[in-house]
Amino acid sequence: MKFDLTEERQMLQDGLRRFMRDSWDKSTREAVLDGDTGYSSEAWQGLAEMGVIGALFTEDDGGFGGAGFDLSVVFEELGRAGATEPLLEVVLAGGLIARRGSDDQKAVLESVIAGETQLAFAHTEPASRYDLDRVSTEATKSGDGFTLSGRKAVVVNGPNADHIVVSARTSGEVADRDGISLFVVKKGAEGMDLRGYRTMAGSHAAEIALDNVQAELLGSEGDAFDDIEWAVARATGALSAEALGLMEACRKLTADYLKQRTQFGKPIGKFQALQFRMADVLIEIEQARSAVINLCGNLDQPRDLRERHVSATKQLIGAVAKLVVEESIQMHGGIGMTEEYDLAHLTRRLTMCDHRLGDTTYHLSRFTRLAAA
Missing domain, CATH: 1.20.140.10 (Butyryl-CoA Dehydrogenase, subunit A, domain 3)
Structure with missing residues (x-):
């Protein structure tokens, strides 16, 4: 079996390695670790201009990659440089928007790929550990939309996110796979209390308390697991x-x-x-x-x-x-x-x-x- 990269992925790897070597030096890292965002805005924009963010999405979603080996090429080079750029949050939240979103919701991916919009995925809760089905945040219908109440923990890139994809339960028990839905909450939404902090890895994360926060349903109700x-x-x-x-x-x-x-x-x-x-x-x-x-x-x-x-x-x-x-x-x-x-x-x-x-x-x-x- 041949494990060599395709020509396009090899070019992506070579270009990204040179870019990270030139743009993520010691002074940049020190500035990022002492800064307020946990990443370099210049490096982030450079990644967008190189098409690195687009490599995480399929052509149907506005990118040019999206396969497992596209992910591995990009993230291995980020790891080699020790970069703290929040691309993993793009894979999580952006992937869910691409998979479940309406045409209007998917339109946000264009600005994500261009490096103009930041995303976060709020799923983990204080008592959930690593179990994906342990969701206690509740979603209640309110007019044409929903309101969310509950708590989310260790929301990486939460302080910087323009859009946060939030999981909440519309039915079922706390550890039930059925009844989990996904919602999009915009930055600064009323009723959302966000406490940011710096992680040991150099990124920034947040603890989020939701109190009747207006949210937009992502996809259909109750089948998000x-x-x-x-x-x-x-x-x-x-x-x-x-x-x-x-x-x-x-x-x-x-x-x-x-x-x-x-x-x-x-x-x-x-x-x-x-x-x-x-x-x-x-x-x-x-x-x-x-x-x-x-x-x-x-x-x-x-x-x-x-x-x-x-x-x-x-x-x-x-x-x-x-x-x-x-x-x-x-x-x-x-x-x-x-x-x-x-x-x-x-x-x-x-x-x-x-x-x-x-x-x-x-x-x-x-x-x-x-x-x-």
Whole structure:
């Protein structure tokens, strides 16, 4: 089987790698981490002009890609640079708008692809952990629309979003897959209390309290769970590819450091014990790459097969990420923990990849349940 990228994806990868190398340097990262948005507006606009955001959507939705391997190419390069741009939120919220929205609602994707509109997906709740069906926020019919009441937690890019896709229950029990609907809430809506904060990974997120907030129904009522699971599957593929890029960046930094740091009159990279450890890291990263390729190639498979690949890949990525973080910091020594050194930012983002969309423990248990079903 041939795993080479198509010519178009190879061009996208090469161009994006050059762009991120030139636009996401140390000074940019420091400014972003100290800033109010969690991303670089200049880099975001540059990504839009390059067509990177469009690569996340199909031609029918105004883009030119949208396949699993398009996601993997884009997010691996973002991870390699340690970028904090909120493209994962575009995959989640934008994908749901493209899949369920009316023509008027889908029109917003044009401005998203142009880099003019920010999105967020508010699904997680304080007591939901990683279970997608645990939704207690309530939606009540009000005239021609709906009002939402409840709380949403860790809404990444929430403080910057012009449109927030919100899940709420129109019927059924809290952990029931049936009865979940999706809604679009505009920035600054009356009754929405949004408390923003900075995450460990450098992004910005929000805790949102909804009190009779006017919202527009996205798609039909009560049948959104399957589409949410589909969007999260795609986002898991993208996040796994980002983690792969972060692993590669950590490995390269560590290998370069072992060549430069000397002890007993020679580079410590000459010591066999450290060579063995670096070989183990390289083997595990290649295994993670195979898992990402496998997942991104199966995102369009039937639900049961797709979700087994999702959990298998996310569990492996989390385990390998832990190994890479620990080995990179240990082989660097104290410098690996300093804020001024690139490795500190990369390892924080890599660690947090395991905690988004389900950690290793959750997905190991989920894979077991899916395999036994």
